[in-house]
Amino acid sequence: MSGFPWGAFAQNLALAAGAAFAVMLATFAVAVRGGVHRIVDVAWGMAFTAVALVTFLASAGEGDEARRVLVTVLTSVWGLRLAAHIARRGRGHGEDPRYEAMLAKAPGSRDLYALRMVYLLQGALVWLVSLPVQAAQYIPGPLTGFAWAGTALWALGLFFEAVGDAQ
Template sequence: MNVTAFALGLAVAAAVALAVLLTAFAVGVRTGRHRGVDVAWGLAFTAVALSGYALSDGYGDTGRRLLATVLVAVWGLRLSAHIWWRARGEPEDPRYARMLSRAPAGPSRTRYALRKVYLLQAALVWFVSLPVLAAQYVPDPPAALARAGTALWAVGLFFEAVGDRQLARFKADPANRGRIMDRGLWRWTRHPNYFGDACVWWGLFLLAADTPAGWAFVLSPVLMTWLLAFGSGKPMLERRMGAQRPGWAEYAARTSGFVPLPPRRHPKTPTAPPARPHP
């Protein structure tokens, strides 16, 4: 790997991620809704991968460069299109409304949104993309680990795309209003899309991991998995679902929280604590 060329690629990738998220910020300020940042998330990863592909020409293996770029672009564009379609015409996302309510209205809230939402996500896009950028500068053709990574990426995309489609069809049926989605992939895991996302990024990491230098970027998929399973993904969504959906506790008791597993036949349902006697 040419270290000087790779360092330049990292700097350009940071600028590209920042440019995409700042554009999303400008749109959010103009419309008064910041949920569009979720659409920009997948677009930013795609833009970073494309910049890496262009700059790594002459330094990395052509097949590996193209493979890494196409896998990121397919994932990112599908995700952005899905989120855009799902959110069209909807009000502000409750997550961002709650977050921004912590700051005073006016310019202070706008600056708070810039720091806590857009700049933070730009930094995350850059950091999580490090294995992809590294893979684009590897001069050797893809080997066994890269092929395994492509297969893992495909598994992840399947869980994301199929899970999203199943949920969309479920929610489109008025008879399911207020009910818990517990069919298809959602019968095996409460979060097939988050599990799929984790598989995608571990698969992309493996594109760089068949070289010793690639292992330096293992914290990128670790961070993405932590965010999905323990950070801003699963915990926040489950708190909201537990407060809004009757039957959530029973569903959670019988269904795996992340990794797909057969439903539990005899789940331990949570019981309410005994009432305290009045003095």
């Protein structure tokens, strides 16, 4: 990629990892206090939003401003919608059966096992899966028709995701 600011992007990678892990660690603290680890599923969407916002701030002065805003808004809308849906769906329920079964077999402390096998793993996955979001913030040059076609595809996907969740 000609003109891609690799040095700034490398610094961003660390900041984005910090954002993803900060969301997961804060969620872990809330989960331990409340005794229910199912809230980590809510944090999944919130962590993508945090990474997009941190990357937007870190990429100031780099990349195309319109692309930076577009990527941040699309990622944040998706992440917050998903987090809100999962939070509503899980309200008033106890522990998720998946986590209950996994933690029942945990060697030693259930909470430390959950931290290692759920929260830190999901934080790493958020960072990895969000690499295209992070890189897009640093791409120079104006938006093209591909960006708008991608935005239309995003909107269609979000619509079907929301309809599927409602069903």
